[in-house]
Amino acid sequence: MQALAQTAMPKAPDEAAYDRSLHLREQWMYLTKGLAGPATWIDAERYRYRRTAEGGFEFVVRRVGVSQAQPAFDQQKLASALGNTLGIAIDGRRLPFAEFEYESGERAIRAWTDSGRVRCELGDAYRCERIGDDINKSRPRAWGVVRDLSVPADDTPRRSPDGRYEAFVQGDNLMLRILASGETRTLSRDGSPGDFHDPDTLVWSPDSSRVALYRVRPGLQRRVTRVETSPRDQLQPKLQTQLYPKPGDPVDVERPVIFEAASGKRIDVPDALFANPFQLSPLAFRADGRTLAFRFTERGHQRVRLIEVDARSGATRTVVEERSDTFVNDWWQRSEFHDVGNAGRELLWMSERDGWNHLYLVDGKSGRLRQLTRGPWVVRRIVKVDEARRQVWFAANGREPGDPYMQHVYRVDFDGKNLVHMTPGDGWHEISLSPDLAHYVDTWSRLDQPNVTELRDARDGHLLAEVERGDASALFAAGYKAPETFAAPGRDGKTPIWGLVVRPTHYDPSRKYPVIESIYAGPHDSHVQKKFWPFDAQSSNERLVGAQALADLGFIVVQIDGMGTMNRSKAFHDVAWKNLGDAGFPDRIAWHKAMAARDPSYDIGGGVGIYGASAGGQNALGALEFHPEFYTVAVAYAGCYDNRMDKISWNEQWMGWPVDDSYARASGVDNADKLRGHLLLIVGEQDENVDPASTYQVADALIRAGKDFDLLAVPGAGHGVGRGNGETDRYVQRRKFDFFVRHLLKRQTPDWNQ
Incomplete structure (x- = not known):
């Protein structure tokens, strides 16, 4: 039996196999023709x-x-x-x-x-x-919520639309210059460093009668300090600092204030409707100048409002509100809205209030909502609003048969009628509309379908010309195989969980292959690749060709989108709420078991390997802490292992505010004593995205718990450590390869120091 087991295992990779895998991207990168990017x-x-x-x-x-x-x-x-x-x-x-x-x-x-x-x-x-x-001379804001007060604000005077005035901030107060006479007036006198007027937020009304801006009480100036141990331009180390607010830190508190240009009268805006802000959007005057509006996100991300301000009195009202017992998804395009005609009478708004992300037309006066799209599918973003025809173009997924993550583009009238599917090809679509909205270029592909680019008529979507059809025959001839798509029920036994499978180039179905999962479970998106191009960097910081490089050393490599990630229902997404330690693992494990049941070569009997970076690094460590009966070997890059140590915006969006014990429950540091299996931690000492101390705190906790682990700290490297194409990156990749070969394949690796 022992001899049979040994013959079923792939042989140990030699240096030539490593060299091929480490340089696979360069070997395959330029073997296609006519694969076009978006126009x-x-x-x-x-x-x-x-x-x-x-x-x-x-x-x-x-x-x-x-x-x-x-x-x-x-x-x-x-x-x-x-x-x-x-x-x-x-x-x-x-x-x-x-x-x-x-x-x-x-x-x-x-x-x-x-x-x-x-x-x-x-x-x-x-x-x-x-x-x-x-492009942007304004004072930087760390993660969008705390201004860097070590950088001067842009105090360039802002001229009024009629050219009569200039407004600017001097000594924390707002000033007005009358250009015809050169006279300068002080409009505010009570500004101070702890309560200043921000020139970067200054806006004029269209009729030049009023100027508005935010008055700011600054948040905590928390700075992360890093030692650059091995600078290339000097012998001695350097000290680097970065403004870096973390969950629970005080953020900048903004309050709008309006001034009349002619009289200098100040109009204060009561903040009852936007108390306890996490973030306010830029101020925007409506076309008639009578009102201005901004979007308010409450600290904790459970309430979002569009607030209108009367420019003459300062009175405020809520135009539309989103409220959730978990989180309002305020991430990326999900926070989009469109003021039709910039008049405030109608607004296009996205909401998950019926359990799926859809478009609504809001009556700007009454606040009544008309739902424009509906059904068990997801609007991803607004592509274009055609105000003249009263139509909106939008990207969505889940409406067409098959893979529910495939992005298509649609058009619908403002009354919710005449929904038209504009991208008929079976794949992932990205379009570009001509300025006159007469034509659009549609570029689409699938994992097994190279890019196709088409020119279409925007009136009805009919095909005018096939612009490009990608030829990947040389890439396939070189050994590339499209990943296999697979879906299986998740933790509830019914919800389909989708993933992909990458097999070795010289795959032998009669053999057994250990399985490695490339994980990234960040709730801000879904992450399994759908497009053809195998060299794209994914949110997991892995390319498909990177998964192929690892597979070619004797593994099957997979990627899965479990519950808690985006672009499915609200309930699917809500699994992440105060629960980032979950990472969809119950769904992932069910998916692995279903795959193993249908494929004898898919060997999970000795445990599954796992690797990931950033949030994926947190996930990889979590696999050995929370599910060591299933995952046995992990490589974790640049992880945000404790959400209290990471950036404020991403973590408070999903883990909430105030910081509570849910942060500790998800912490890779607080749960270090639960670790079993083999772990390699990799960190770049100059990580600008995740505080590198997060990795060292895991190491400290593991040491105190008496756990064995490996740690690779890379001098000078940042958040992308090991995920580029330089010599240092290839070294880090090789260390990852070695770790899985030794501990999962259970084979000897080459002696690299020989």
């Missing part, structure tokens, strides 16, 4: 996009009605000019950016590169220069 319209007739080409990528421009694409610019000339500016060799087929902006009548471009922002002239002589970030 960007230049004007009503032309659009541009990037597509794969032999050995790299090319940027092209297309015109509606013309079959041939034209180069967006001369990539070789640009590569030469950019290389001279950045001091590095650049291949014209592999420019160091994926997106750019035309400017100066398309005679120049701006782009972000790994070396910073650049501007390049495209004339006869291509020339490039480094440029600063002039």
Whole structure:
């Protein structure tokens, strides 16, 4: 029996196998043609996009009605000019950016590169220069809620729409300059460093009669301090600090105040409707200047209101409110709303009040809601509001048969009628509408379907032209296989849980393969890849090709979206509330067992391996603490292991406020004594996203509990430690490979120090 068991196991990977896996991305990255990314319209007739080409990528421009694409610019000339500016060799087929902006009548471009922002002239002589970030000069806010008071605010005067006045802040108070006479008036006199007027929030009414801004009581200036042990430019270590508010910390408290320009009269706004704020959205005057509005998120994320202010009296009222006993999902596009005509009479609003995220039209005066979409599916975001036709374009998932996570695009009238499905292809869709709303470019794919790009008529969605059809034949010939999609009932025995399976390139169904799960259970999204492109970075900070690289060493690697993640029902999502330690594990374990029951090669008998980064790192550690009977080997990168140690915004959204014992129950530190199995912790000492102390506190707790574990601290590395393509990243990846080969495959690894 022992001999049979040994022959059923894959052989130990040698150095050649490691080398292939560590360089798999480079080997496969440039083996496709015509895979286009989403389009960007230049004007009503032309659009541009990037597509794969032999050995790299090319940027092209297309015109509606013309079959041939034209180069967006001369990539070789640009590569030469950019290389001279950045001091590095650049291949014209592999420019160091994926997106750019035309400017100066398309005679120049701006782009972000790994070396910073650049501007390049495209004339006869291509020339490039480094440029600063002039997009936003406002004072930075840590995680959106605490201003960095070590950075001066932008006190550039803001001119009124009629050009008569300039408003600015001086010495924490609001000032007004009358341009015709040069006279300067002081509008407020009671500002102070502890209660200041913020110039970054200043807005004028359209008729220039009033100016409004937020008055701010600053929150806690908590700073995380990191030692950079091995700087490249000097021998001695450096000290780095970062403004970093954590759950429970006082945040900036904002209160709007309005001033009449002519008289200087101050109009105070009572805060009864927005007491205890976590965050207020920027102030916005309505088109008639009589009212202004802002979105209020209450501390604890259980109440969100759209509040209207009378600009003459300061009186406030609630236009629409969301309330939840768990959380109101205030994350990313879920907080979108649209003021129709900027008049306040009608608002497009998203809400989960019926158990699914849907669109509503709100009467701005009465607050009555008309539901525009309904059913057991999810509106993901508003794509475009066509006010002239009284229609809204939106992205959604779960309405079409099959995988409920596939994103499609729809259009519906403001009365909730005439819902039209605009993206008929079976896959994940991203569209770009022309400025005149006459056409749109639809780019779609699936894990097993390379990108297809189509030009469609926006009136009814009919196909005008197939713009691109990606060719991945060389990639498949090199050994790439599309992951298998699989669904099985979760913890309740009925809700389908969806995931994917990556098998070794030379998979032998007669063998048994240990299983490793790549996990990321962050409630802010769903995370299992749906698009074809296997080189995309996912929220788990893993690419499919990264999973393939690990699988090729003798494993089956899977990704799963369990309960507690987004883009299903409200009840599905609510599992995460004050419960991040759950991480959907009961659903994941049920999924694994269902997969093993149908596939004899899927070997979970000796325990399942697991790895993840950031929230996924927290999840990977949690697997060995809360489910050690099932998960036996874990590699955890850059984890937020205790939600009290991590950034304020993400953690209070899901774990709530005030900080209570639910934080301790989910803590990888407080539960360190429960750990069983083999653990490798990996941390970048300069992690700017998660306080690196979170990892060291886990290590301290494990030591005090007498637990064995491995710790790899990487000098100079940040939050993306081990997830790039440099030599340091490959070293970290190799250490992950070694850990699973030794402890899950139970084979000897090469002697790397030989």
